[in-house]
Amino acid sequence: MKRRVDLSEISDGRLYSANDMVKADCHGCEGCFACCCGMGTSVVLDPLDIHRMTQGLHIGFEELLKTGIELNVVDGLVLPNLKMTGEKEQCAYLNEQGRCTIHRFRPGICRLFPLGRYYEENGFHYFLQIHECRKETRGKIKVKKWMEIENLRAYEAYIFRWHRFCLACEKAVETLEEENIRILTLYILKTFYQTPYEQTGEESSSKEERFYREFYKRLEETGRKLGLRV
Structure with a gap:
């Protein structure tokens, strides 16, 4: 999903690479799951996300559609996204304690947050979204460590x-x-x-x-x- 915004208004003004330190460490999101609520259809899933989820949950794509994902039009294409449910409009994969039940194989956008991607001609850099995360005491961490992805x-x-x-x-x-x-x-x-x-x-x-x-x-x-x- 593309965002048509001025980068200077939503970031700290820096672009980061995988080995850079960034103030994104939310310390396990202790006592907070705000970023898992009210996201609408914005947590769009790529093919690897779906592959990881079907493997991790041991179910097929059609079963995912019945439980935690839905289909919507994104920039002209029909793509899956995480489903928000209930009065709090929270992610379908949050438990009663507000913890993620698929954290081990969570989608790429979830791993990325509160970072975003800034695409360029031959690749992309990361940027820190300064208005999205409610945690005020975030620590510094390497981007690649924060992402927790094998072979980044x-x-x-x-x-x-x-x-x-x-x-x-x-x-x-x-x-x-x-x-x-x-x-x-x-x-x-x-x-x-x-x-x-x-x-x-x-x-x-x-x-x-x-x-x-x-x-x-x-x-x-x-x-x-x-x-x-x-």
Whole structure:
């Protein structure tokens, strides 16, 4: 999801890389789950998020739709997002104590918060959102440690490719008629989200390495079929 805002109004004015220290450590969010409430449809999920959730919860995509996610239009594409529920409009995966029940395999946007991504021509940097987190006593921590993602470099490359692909699809949607838009969006949803990612392969490969290989294969095939530069 793109935000059309002035970066100087929402950040501390700095751009960060994975090895930089940033004041983002919320110390386990003790006694606070404000960022898990009232988020509407903004916690958009990428294919790896869904893969991790289906693997972690041992359920399929359709079952996720019945429990903790929903589909909405994002920049012209139909994409899944975390569902907010109840009077507090809180994440469906919060328990009664306000703690995350999927923290071990939480989505990328949740790992990122209170950071954001600033996309550039050949990649992206991180920035600190200064108005989003209610914790006033955040500590400094390296970006890569805060993210808690194995092989962050591979993850960042994947995120950037997915971002570029979504931009290409968004431009394509602008030129299509309604029926063809429906066909395109359903194809993307089925190819990258609904169809499980193969988990067999070399024993030396991690689950996420196997995911990346399958993802890039699907990305290239989709680019050829749709005539997109991905």
